[in-house]
Amino acid sequence: MLSALTPWIDYTVNGLVIGNIYALLAVGLALIFGVADLINFAVGSVFSFGAYIGWVCAAYLKLPLPVTILVVILASALLGIVIERFGTRPLQGRSRIAALLVTIGIGLIIDQLLQIIFSPDPRALPSGLPDRRFTIAPGATIGTLDLLIAGVGSASGLALWLFLSRSRIGWAIRATAQDSEAARQVGIFTDRMNMLVFALASSLGGVGGLLIGMYYNNIDPSMSFNATLKGIVAAMVGGLGSLPGAIIGGLVLGLTESYGIGIFGASYRDLFAFVILLLVLVFRPQGMFQRAGRAPEPLTGTFIAWSRPLRLPRPVQAAILLVVLVLPLAGQPYVTQIGINALIYGLAAMSLTLVAGTVGQVSLGHAALLAIGGYASALFAANLGWPVALTIPLGGVVAAALGTVLIYPAFRMSGHYVSIASMAIAEIVALVILNWTGLTGGSMGLSGIPPLAIGPIDLSDARSTYYICLGLVIVMALLQARLLRSHLGRSLRAVRDDAIAAKSFGLSPSRYKMIAFLFGGFGAGLAGAISAHLFSYIDSNTFGLDLSILVLTIVILGGLGNIAGALLGAVLLVALPELFREVAQYRELVYGLALILLIRFRPQGLLGTA
Amino acid sequence: MTHLSRRAALCAGLGLGFNAVAGRAARADAAPVKVGVSGPLTGPLAQYGAQWKRGFDLALIQINGAEGGIHGRPLSYDFEDSQNDPRQAVAIAQKFVADPAILVELGDFSSTTSMAASPIYQRGKLVQLGFTNSHPRFTATGDYIWSPSLSQADEQPQLADLAITKLGFKRPAVIHLNTDWGKTATDLFTQAAKARGATIVDSEGYLPDERDFRSTLTRAVQAKPDGLVLESYYSDGALIVRQAREQGITLPIAAVGSIYSPKFIELAGNAANGIYTESEFFPADPRPEVQAFVKSYQDKYQSAPDAFAAFAYDALILTAAVLRQYGTTRQEFQAGLSKVSGVPSVIFGTIKFDPATRRVAGAKTTDIEVVNGTFSLFKGQTATKG
Numbered sequence: 001m002l003s004a005l006t007p008w009i010d011y012t013v014n015g016l017v018i019g020n021i022y023a024l025l026a027v028g029l030a031l032i033f034g035v036a037d038l039i040n041f042a043v044g045s046v047f048s049f050g051a052y053i054g055w056v057c058a059a060y061l062k063l064p065l066p067v068t069i070l071v072v073i074l075a076s077a078l079l080g081i082v083i084e085r086f087g088t089r090p091l092q093g094r095s096r097i098a099a100l101l102v103t104i105g106i107g108l109i110i111d112q113l114l115q116i117i118f119s120p121d122p123r124a125l126p127s128g129l130p131d132r133r134f135t136i137a138p139g140a141t142i143g144t145l146d147l148l149i150a151g152v153g154s155a156s157g158l159a160l161w162l163f164l165s166r167s168r169i170g171w172a173i174r175a176t177a178q179d180s181e182a183a184r185q186v187g188i189f190t191d192r193m194n195m196l197v198f199a200l201a202s203s204l205g206g207v208g209g210l211l212i213g214m215y216y217n218n219i220d221p222s223m224s225f226n227a228t229l230k231g232i233v234a235a236m237v238g239g240l241g242s243l244p245g246a247i248i249g250g251l252v253l254g255l256t257e258s259y260g261i262g263i264f265g266a267s268y269r270d271l272f273a274f275v276i277l278l279l280v281l282v283f284r285p286q287g288m289f290q291r292a293g294r295a296p297e298p299l300t301g302t303f304i305a306w307s308r309p310l311r312l313p314r315p316v317q318a319a320i321l322l323v324v325l326v327l328p329l330a331g332q333p334y335v336t337q338i339g340i341n342a343l344i345y346g347l348a349a350m351s352l353t354l355v356a357g358t359v360g361q362v363s364l365g366h367a368a369l370l371a372i373g374g375y376a377s378a379l380f381a382a383n384l385g386w387p388v389a390l391t392i393p394l395g396g397v398v399a400a401a402l403g404t405v406l407i408y409p410a411f412r413m414s415g416h417y418v419s420i421a422s423m424a425i426a427e428i429v430a431l432v433i434l435n436w437t438g439l440t441g442g443s444m445g446l447s448g449i450p451p452l453a454i455g456p457i458d459l460s461d462a463r464s465t466y467y468i469c470l471g472l473v474i475v476m477a478l479l480q481a482r483l484l485r486s487h488l489g490r491s492l493r494a495v496r497d498d499a500i501a502a503k504s505f506g507l508s509p510s511r512y513k514m515i516a517f518l519f520g521g522f523g524a525g526l527a528g529a530i531s532a533h534l535f536s537y538i539d540s541n542t543f544g545l546d547l548s549i550l551v552l553t554i555v556i557l558g559g560l561g562n563i564a565g566a567l568l569g570a571v572l573l574v575a576l577p578e579l580f581r582e583v584a585q586y587r588e589l590v591y592g593l594a595l596i597l598l599i600r601f602r603p604q605g606l607l608g609t610a
Numbered sequence: 611m612t613h614l615s616r617r618a619a620l621c622a623g624l625g626l627g628f629n630a631v632a633g634r635a636a637r638a639d640a641a642p643v644k645v646g647v648s649g650p651l652t653g654p655l656a657q658y659g660a661q662w663k664r665g666f667d668l669a670l671i672q673i674n675g676a677e678g679g680i681h682g683r684p685l686s687y688d689f690e691d692s693q694n695d696p697r698q699a700v701a702i703a704q705k706f707v708a709d710p711a712i713l714v715e716l717g718d719f720s721s722t723t724s725m726a727a728s729p730i731y732q733r734g735k736l737v738q739l740g741f742t743n744s745h746p747r748f749t750a751t752g753d754y755i756w757s758p759s760l761s762q763a764d765e766q767p768q769l770a771d772l773a774i775t776k777l778g779f780k781r782p783a784v785i786h787l788n789t790d791w792g793k794t795a796t797d798l799f800t801q802a803a804k805a806r807g808a809t810i811v812d813s814e815g816y817l818p819d820e821r822d823f824r825s826t827l828t829r830a831v832q833a834k835p836d837g838l839v840l841e842s843y844y845s846d847g848a849l850i851v852r853q854a855r856e857q858g859i860t861l862p863i864a865a866v867g868s869i870y871s872p873k874f875i876e877l878a879g880n881a882a883n884g885i886y887t888e889s890e891f892f893p894a895d896p897r898p899e900v901q902a903f904v905k906s907y908q909d910k911y912q913s914a915p916d917a918f919a920a921f922a923y924d925a926l927i928l929t930a931a932v933l934r935q936y937g938t939t940r941q942e943f944q945a946g947l948s949k950v951s952g953v954p955s956v957i958f959g960t961i962k963f964d965p966a967t968r969r970v971a972g973a974k975t976t977d978i979e980v981v982n983g984t985f986s987l988f989k990g991q992t993a994t995k996g
Contacts, residue, residue, distance in 0.1 A: 007831075010825070010828040010857070011828060015825075115656060120659075120660055121657045121660065122657065122873060122877060123877075124876045124877050126879065131856070133856070141857070141858055143856055212821075216822075216849055216852075216853075217848075217877060217878075217879060218845065220845070223821070261825035261826055262825050262828065265814055265826070265829065266788075266815065266817065266820060266823075266826045267788045267815040269816075269817070269820070270817075332708065333704040333707060334704045334705035334708050336704065337703075337704035337705075341700075344697075434788070442788075442793070443789050443790055443792070443793045444745070444790045444794075445721070445722065445725075445790060447747040447750065448747065448750065448751075451729060460729065460733065461733065462704055462730075534729075535700065535725070536725065536728065536729045536751065537721070537722070537725030537728070538722075538726075539722050539790065541722045542696055546695075577698070578701065581690065581691065587652055587691060588652045
């Protein structure tokens with residue numbers, strides 16, 4: 001009897017230990033969300049930063065553990081202050097989506113600096129603690145590090161609670177979180193509170209990184225990404241902005257993953273995390289443990305900064321068109337290929353700018369639509385032998401249909417919730433692709449996808465591919481512009497600007513969102529299908545979260561809802577990293593800085609929102 | 611150490627006199643012979659690109675020094691960062707194909723990225739030498755796509771020899787990376803293990819960014835295996851053995867050769883002791899090409915080399931040999947690959963391609979056991995109890 005239970009005791013202990021780390025990240029996110037209405041995507045990078053500072057102290061300088069922890073707390077807090085002062089404060093009161101993007105850029109820079117300073121090789125981070133195991137049940141043990149993590153987790157939770165509920169500064173922070181205008185009126189320096197919260201949140205994240213580094217005896221700069229993802233999921237599960245919720249969310253996430261692996265295996269780990277997240281978002285968007293009532297976010301307006309779209313004068317437009325038309329004739333296949341990449345990203349970005357800008361559903365899962373389109377077209381062409389000229393539009397249709405069905409549960413949500421829900425949906429799609437080996441080839445991917453062709457005419461060379469992509473971009477852009485000028489376009493914008501008002505005028509928000517997603521899904525599916533035939537090989541990594549983030553960055557940079565902006569953004573974000581090739585390993589660093597500066601000075605996007 | 615004395619040390623390691631080098635070294639003024647490299651220098655896989663670079667730079671010292679370049683012309687490489695992103699890899703492919711100075715391309719790292727660029731190399735008739743691409747379909751794109759990577763079909767039976775025949779596992783559980791590489795490796799190991807009379811009692815896949823293996827290990831142990839077999843890289847392999855030992859799992863563990871790296875021992879700590887593996891690349895191997903490589907690596911980087919540096923080193927040495935013997939055009943290089951034989955290699959001893967599969971067969975592995983924190987020759991004992 002007991003022996004049948006033993007693995008479950010193991011799963012539970014393990015889930016709680018990991019859950020403690022998730023909780024530290026989630027509490028930091030919740031704190032920042034509370035006062036700044038911002039999901040801090042740099043949280044994972046602060047986590048890695050803490051781990052590396054810990055490595056310098058513990059492994060390099062050989063300082064004792066308590067000193068190491070103290071240094072990590074101080075250094076991470078300092079980093080938090082820098083992020084607040086130079087990253088998010090200049091964008092205060094502008095758009096939160098711009099601030100969110102800045103935190104992504106800052107994260108990129110921190111990761112890259114760590115990589116340059118400490119090399120990308122993983123490093124060992126020994127804890128120096130005696131390795132004692134305590135038997136808690138026959139066959140199930142718990143170690144000193146497990147206890148340390150549990151101790152630090154609960155101690156910091158308790159300290160934070162005491163600080164926020166008993167101290168005057170804690171009261172001021174809570175007042176700022178509740179209503180920063182009112183807080184300012186009663187004499188609270190809200191900027192200082194923001195800074196303090198960033199410092200607090202960062203020190204929690206940094207300590208989390210140190211502990212997890214010691215727990216695994218393994219740190220590397222790429223650990224940021226997963227930390228950000230899991231922290232956000234935990235914070236969302238608990239209810240954004242709620243501290244007890246964040247702690248419980250972290251533990252629930254850790255346990256779910258651990259039990260999930262126990263039942264189905266590690267290839268499904270993230271599936272459970274994202275399914276739980278999705279269920280919570282659909283059924284209890286206020287979080288598992290918060291009472292409903294207060295709307296989770298203001299419904300309209302501040303998520304996106306509005307501005308007047310910038311119109312390019314006709315001669316400039318004509319000149320651009322000319323350059324675009326003759327580009328492949330310059331006889332530079334490399335430049336043509338960059339052009340193809342820009343056009344494919346442009347196609348994807350146009351579809352996202354419709355969904356995100358015109359309808360206000362800021363999706364962080366757009367890559368899933370490309371994946372569906374790519375796999376559909378590849379499978380039709382490779383397995384059924386259908387002509388590529390037919391399977392590409394079919395890929396678009398499948399992406400439109402399947403994508404709309406998948407995103408449907410998110411139609412009731414707004415703001416950050418849509419972004420996170422769509423990210424969860426996209427991760428689930430990727431995991432299904434990975435694990436549905438019979439259809440998708442699983443981790444072996446799909447190889448030998450036929451190249452672009454119409455009938456017997458081979459169109460796989462760079463020049464033909466370019467003109468095919470250009471043709472598709474022009475057709476889709478004209479269709480989309482026509483759509484936006486029509487009665488339908490006005491209705492879509494009405495739904496975005498005020499869903500409740502639109503509803504009271506008899507417009508059905510869900511129906512209009514569906515129309516936008518069908519159209520957008522088609523465009524994204526086309527982009528994915530063309531990529532698949534261009535690459536001839538795709539697997540579950542080809543269309544990942546990094547692609548979703550990049551496409552969203554393009555859209556925000558260009559100006560939400562702005563078709564020309566999406567295309568300009570695509571050209572810039574594809575061309576910039578190519579231009580920075582000369583600086584080799586500093587490339588990402590320069591790219592991150594350029595991104596931050598662009599957003600800093602044009603938070604409404606280069607060509608303005610439309 | 612100065613540049614000059616480092617070169618001298620290298621030459622001593624190669625058993626060549628310094629004078630011979632000075633006489634034969636490539637002339638710096640001659641037009642260089644160029645190869646292109648597409649690989650991750652930034653992004654999450656940058657650690658492998660960094661190892662490649664070290665391997666390439668060592669190979670260049672030898673090629674342009676002792677071996678006198680390519681008939682007096684220095685060899686150089688143009689390393690373009692793909693971030694392991696297929697979209698950037700296709701652009702790099704176009705760049706290399708369009709640049710007549712580039713005679714052969716090496717890379718990219720993962721099959722997701724390499725295979726996306728393959729059609730462009732094939733159409734452009736520029737050889738893509740995917741020296742880490744073990745995906746079974748990698749060379750299928752066409753006759754310009756070649757891979758001197760380790761064939762899992764060679765390696766897995768040798769791992770099975772070690773784990774099943776020598777160590778005596780009868781009911782192993784396999785824990786494997788769920789990627790094209792890990793999946794191929796596991797399938798081949800399972801076949802080989804069955805042929806040797808063992809039963810695989812459990813097979814657990816995990817994703818490349820996994821760090822937490824405790825639940826996976828608990829699951830594997832439920833199947834009552836008598837040993838664990840890892841199809842992992844060194845970083846995740848170290849995490850697994852460490853967490854297994856912390857969890858009190860005392861089962862013997864055998865792992866595929868790709869865990870072979872000094873980092874494995876650093877990251878796994880004491881848990882590394884008693885781990886069995888086999889490797890094509892073993893620094894204590896007395897073969898002169900291995901000793902020359904290890905010594906020059908240690909002199910230049912003050913650390914021990916790992917298999918990825920060795921792969922890169924071998925790939926560039928092979929490239930130089932083919933360019934030297936068969937000519938410095940893309941076509942001559944392609945034709946030369948099917949004919950070349952006897953090029954010394956750290957991994958294979960000597961390299962010879964099978965022109966039908968465009969792969970190298972016949973890698974021989976050495977059985978290894980970790981003793982007191984160092985990789986040592988396996989002494990042939992059985993590990994299972996009873």
